[in-house]
Amino acid sequence: MNKHIRNLLTLLVILFLVLVANLSRIQIFGADELKNHSANKRRMVDEYAIEKGEILSADGKVLARSVDTGSTYKYQREYPMGDLFENLVGYDSWRHGRTGLEEEYNQELLGRGKKRTVESLASQLLGKRGKGNSLVLTVDSRLQAKAAEALGDRKGAVVALEPLTGAVLAMVTSPRFDPNGLVPLGGRDTQAYMNALNADERHPFIDRSRMGLYPPGSSFKVVVAAAALDQSVFSTDSSFDCRGKLDVHGYTIHEFGDKAHGHVSFSEALVVSCNVAFAQIGISLGAHALADYARLFGFGKAIPFDLPTGESSFGNPDEMDEVAVAASSIGQARVVATPLEMALVAEAVSSGGELAKPYLVQEVKDSSGKILQETSPTPLGTAIEERTAETLTEMMVEVVEKGTGRSARIGGVGVAGKTGTAEVAGAKPHSWFICFAPVPNPEIAIAVLVENGGEGGKAAAPIAREVLVEALSLK
Secondary structure, three states, X not given: OHHHHHHHHHHHHHXXXXXXXXXXXXXXXXXXXXXXXXXXXXXXXXXXXXXXXXXXXXXXOEEEEEEEOOOOOOEEEEOOOOOOOHHHHOXXXXXXXXXXXXXXXXXXXXXXXXXXXXXXXXXXXXXXXXXXXXXXXXXXXXXXXXXXXXXXXXXXXXXXXXXXXXXXXXXXXXXXXXXXXXXXXXXXXXXXXXXXXXXXXXXXXXXXXXXXXXXXXXXXXXXXXXXXXXXXXXXXXXXXXXXOEEEEOOEEEEOHHHOXXXXXXXXXXXXXXXXXXXXXXXXXXOHHHHHHHHHHOOOOOEOOOOOOOOEOEOOOHXXXXXXXXXXXXXXXXXXXXXXXXXXXXXXXXXXXXXXXXXXXXXEEEOOOOOEEEEOOOOEEEEOOOHHXXXXXXXXXXXXXXXXXXXXHOEOOEOOEEEEEEEEEOOEEEEEEEEEEEOOOOOOEEEEEEEOOOOOHHHHHHHHHHHHHHHXXXXX
């Protein structure tokens, strides 16, 4: 009997120790996980009891703010500028979750970020609920509005960066949606709105400016030209004979509209966007050299940014034959890029070959206006030599003055650009234009994409021109 009692007692002690260990593990190691679990209503109620900080544009416009609803989820978000910044700011809804900066900077907006003032730490220790921190963005609301107006209801994107610093001046996607419609306020049927957005065949939830991946077409010729000039494989005077098409092992590279350009120099080939010349240039360089330069410009990796980005790609050079190299050299085959990536290509050329990390949040401020965090320009590396960038700039100015980018001309202002008309199976080509201005001393670099817009010079270049004019008027 005593033996059975001892065994039972031993079992009970073991079970008790296991229970204590498990509870200790949960309290010590699992507390944060439980606290932050999406099903934890108490956590949500606690978070919405805090008045999150505002999100402001560079010119002081309120893009997001908290309003006191007096409900269980006390402070809920309001977006005074509607859909204009939804792809950047995102939305914060206790029913549908968070996206954009509302998600990525949630802790900072709640006042719980890594950098806090003595006052905010003291308030937390005393259980007080102060107002959270605010974000000040690099984007100017006036330029954002002009980019959105110029793009209209066409599917596509506009990205504008400040050369040398990488600060985002405008970043627009289309179509967009109103984030207010997903915040449960004023009897709104947010579920019906969410269902409608999910069913929309235009896919408004996709931020085409940073996540959309498209063949860049002839806008990629800037990267190919940079590789050729940087390695001194060709000079601006190198000559090519274009008869409207080029046979590469049984595959035909065509000029747009089958136009024969005749004898053209390297510089002239970029001005008229000659596919035959650039296919030959790419074949001469080889797949690995092209891939190396694409990587230097940012292809093959996610761009470090305040928000997630799509990964632009050149393709695997080990799997490319001459046909694939020729097609890749004109921005087709497996080459895909986001508008943000192509804006970086323009920025690198405008900055003497230097890439700067793009950023969206300029400052984080506490409720008293004290700056807790300020973003400084961060180099990403050197894409090409300065002399190459200078030569490319001269060639790209000629593209706008005399070539396919004439729709972007601005009287009295030097504009450097490159069009792109990317073929899409069974549909109209995607329209591209990348540019920077003024030349010399650029102040803005832009990439424009219009899905199935047709010729880059006719659809994308005029949009870029409108944004350039507005940007230069704000200086």
